[in-house]
Amino acid sequence: MLRIIYRLKKCVFIIGIVIGVILAYLLIDSENETSMQMSCKIRDGSEIAYREWFSMQNFKKYPANYFELRDVNSASGDLTSEASYLYSVVHVHCVVFIKKRRNALAVKNTWAKHCNEILFFGLENRSDVSVTVLKPKSSWHYLCDAIRYLWQNHKANLHWALFVSDDVFVIPENLRYYVASLDFNEPHYLGEEGTFWGIEYNVGEAGYVLSKGVIYALQNKFSSSESCLRSGKYWRNEDFYLGKNLGEMGITPANTKDDSGCNRFQRYNLNYVSSPQKHTVPSSAHSLLNQITPGCYSDYIITFNGIEPDKFYLYDYLLYSVRVVHNGVSHGNQPPPVSVSEDQVWREFVRAEGFGEPASISSKQYFELWQQKIQSPEVFNTFLRQHSEGIFNSDDVDGANSLGS
Structure with a gap:
């Protein structure tokens, strides 16, 4: 009888240890998840920085629905939309490298109209798009000469420069919103971060943004087209060489993810990112196949890649023309004014x-x-x-x- 009791006590002791280990693991896992969520929430301070910056502009901000936007944007008095104000104080130069004529036309007729300046670079002249023709011997030579041209011809009103290929769709308004609180004279290197051979750089497929401070530093280092040519001789590596050269000057990519950990600069098609299923797609030339986390696309997305020319017009229409009538809209459901009773x-x-x-x-x-x-x-x-x-x-x-x- 005593032996049975002893065995029962031993079993209870072992079961208690197992339960304790399980509870401890669950508690630690819960704490880790909570800390990860908290780190995600405090990861992106751009929203707070923007609010502080805007509060110093001596403006009073109030929400406007779609029916009021047209009146606000066309008003000649004291009212203006927030996007219009940012357009006037945050200058964005959009630099587009042309590969296909149809893509260049689509860019010109859609999102490029929202840039302060648009510059097209290509390997040959185009009759329908104003192109600055360069004759590079490598893709880094191409980018480096374009940066030097931008500085030599636009440094007077240069704040931020966005560099993209012609298959990238851009929302310049979201870029201005993100960089408004930053000093463009300081070195800021923005995009979607990648790593190759231990070098941190921003992936070219998503586009990248350089502040005036970065462009000033680059044109000082590469004072001639020949110096650009000597510093990189391979094609399809310009994004890596840019990160490498900036890293040597102590300038590294900034974390541009939003507070949910999703990319503002997106190298992939939104069809992949918004799909509920995981996709494995080829990334840049410097990395292996990459798995996309479904649903992780930022509400403040700035760029996304991999779209056909006709999609440019579709996205432009949905973003800038379609009006969504939400609940509680008071305009449009009132009788029209009658001049005579x-x-x-x-x-x-x-x-x-x-x-x-x-x-x-x-x-x-x-x-x-x-x-x-x-x-x-x-x-x-x-x-x-x-x-x-x-x-x-x-x-x-x-x-x-x-x-x-």
Whole structure:
């Protein structure tokens, strides 16, 4: 009997240890998850920085629905939209490297209109798009010469420069919102971060943004086209060489993810990112196949890649033309203003008929007056019948005359 009790106690002890280990693991895992969530929430401080920056602009901000936006944007007084204000104070130069004519036209006719300046670079002239032609011997030589051209010709009003290929769709408004609180004279290197051979760089497929401070540093280091050529000789590596050269100057990619950990600069097609299923797709030339986390796309997305020219027009229409009517909209569901009231209409009618002031006309006189103006249903129907018969008879006569002739 004592041996049985001892064994039971031993089993209970072992079970207790197992349960304790499981509970401890769950508790630690829960704490780790909580700390990860908290780190995600405090990872992105751009929203707080923007609010602080905007509060210093001496503006009062209030929400406007879609029906008010047109009036606000066209107003010549003190009202302006937030996006219009950012356009005027945060200058974005968009640099596009052309590969296909159709893509270049699509860019020109859609999102490029929202840049402060648009510069197209290509290997040959285009009749329908103004292109600065360069003759590079490597992709880094291409990018480096474009950066030098940008500095030499646009440094006076240069704040931020966005570099993309012609298959990238850009939302410049979201870029301005993100960089407004940053000093463009300081070195800022923005994009979607990648790593190759231990070098941190921003992946070219997502596009990248350089502040004026970065471009100034680059043009000082590469003072000629020959110096650009000597520093990188391979094609399809310009993004890596950019990160490498900036890293040597102590300039590294900034973390541009939002507070949910999703990329503002997206190297992939949104069809992949928004899909509920995981996709394995080729990334850049410097990395292996990459798995995309479904649903992780930022509400403040700035760029996304891999779209055909017709999609440019679709996205542009959805972003800038479609108006979504949310619950609670008060405009559009009110009666239109009436210049003349119904009461004034009958009073003017009475005066026009020679009865003087409306107060002097009796109800019987008013009724008889309208009887003279408006035919009874019987009289009106008789008129319509006679008119119709006259039309048909005239058609018959015309037909007979035409046959006889």
